[in-house]
Amino acid sequence: MEEEVRSSRGMAGQVGTVSVRSADTEEGVIGQQQWQAIRERHAEGQSISAIARDLDLDRKTVRSAVRQAVWAPYSREPRRRELDSHLDWLRERAPQVNYSARILHQELTSQRGFEGCYETVKVAVRPLRAAASLAALTQRRFETAPGEQAQVDWGQWKTRFGEVPVVVHVLVMTLGYSRRAYCEGFLNEQIANVLAAHERAFAYFGGRCETLLYDRMRTVVIGTEDGKPKLNQTFESFAKHWGFTPRLCRPYRAKTKGKVESGVKYVKRNFAPGRTFRDLDDLNDQLLTWLANVSDLRVHGTTHERPIDRFAAEAAALVPTANQPSFLEAMVRDRVVAEDWLVTIDCNRYSVPFQLIGQTVQVVRQGAEWVIRHRGEVVATHQIQAGRAKLCVDVSHGPCARRPAVVPTEARRDGGDARQIEVEVRDLEIYEQLAEVA
Secondary structure (H helix, E strand, O other): OEEEEEEEEOOOOEEEEEEEEOOOOOOOOOOHHHHHHHHHHHHOOOOHHHHHHHHOOOHHHHHHHHHOOOOOOOOOOOOOOOOHHHHHHHHHHHHHHOOOHHHHHHHHHHHOOOOOOHHHHHHHHHHHHHHHHHHHHHOOOOOOOOOOEEEEEEEEEEEEEOOEEEEEEEEEEEEOOOOOEEEEEEOOOOHHHHHHHHHHHHHHHOOEOOEEEEOOOOOOEEEEEOOEEEEOHHHHHHHHHHOOEEEEOOOOOHHHHHHHHHHHHHHHHHHOOOOOEOOHHHHHHHHHHHHHHHHOOOOOOOOOOOHHHHHHHHHOOOEOOOOOOOHHHHOOEEEEOOOOOEEEEOOEEEEOOHHHOOOEEEEEEEOOEEEEEEOOEEEEEEEOOOOOOOEEOOHHHOOOOOOEEEEEOOOOOOOOOOOEEEEEOOOHHHHHHHHHHO
16 A cells, blocks of 8 residues: 655745655565566566566565466455354345344344344344345246136224124135136125135036145144144135135245235225125125125226136136035035034034934035034934034924923723823923922
8 A cells, every 4th residue: 555745845935746655565465467568578687576566466476476477366355254053044034024124133133043233133134134025026927827726815804793802713715817806795704704605606607626735724734744734624625625725825825826915905905995894695695795796896906807707717617517516515424413402513512302412413515504413314403603602502403392292191991092192291390399398
């Protein structure tokens, strides 16, 4: 490094500048052409000092170039940072927390023994966030052929049924090609509601796609087995019954099902605001009207066509489902009658005749009713209860119910025909009350 030093000459009163080289200056960094020029001049017999003056270089730099048989660019030994041992973890974890340097710093210090400051983590995350933003802008949207794939997801929002605040869960199924959607609201996300919504969506579209894409909702996936996701057994049977292939998004890759996620946002932003509902049936009636008059007819932002127009090409590619029986109505469920003469179906309890305590009965769904049979005979029917922990009891099923009994009498001595008389069966509690009075 050169310094400019001012020296005054008193005689002329003028100020001049001379170049002075610092004694402790590092050897200069030269390019390949300069290195070659130094080597050529030295080969011609020119001295180190002369070469340094001609090329305006430090003598140590010239001497180093002369000794260097092969030119190599300058390189500094990389400095090891405390965060280096955590970089692999950082690259994997950053997308999962939306590139939040604050969260990453908290986890590094609490879980991985990192002692560095927040600014160090922030600087390391910055290029990762920038790369992710660039990838999002340049990623290619995955499009599917007509009838190839539909995507399914839940959306929730708070509303009121009259004066009662509720949280509505809406299942949305979006066809991948046309972007036409089916929506249905529920009070929970139980598997019975998932399957019922699927069947009504198939009926609404007039068929189903070859594959259906899901995230890892608990009614579809119940865990892992040998490192692979394990499907809910009832849902797996449902998929086999209808013949479609369920596909699952990779963990933390929700954008894989971006079509239905956009559909869920559209329902919440366009349908939900400002509406009032009497009850769940009213909400679903309004949803169907909105689907037909608004959702199907808008020009989609990606396809630049109306979903109902593109559906004309997709409808022909769907697998017809009209002639296939309902899975819910075809599925027979065995239940053992408890000591309180109740059976549990989808987290609700329903009564059967008390004589069947300890017996196994068969439950099937027919429309909006549960039909319960024992040895092929219908023993009880109940309206399907919404929600959980509901109790539906028919008092005629209990041991205390009053019911007529037909008792034959012996034939009269005079040879007359035996006749039937009705005897009232009374609750035993009546006799206990009479004994107390006596």
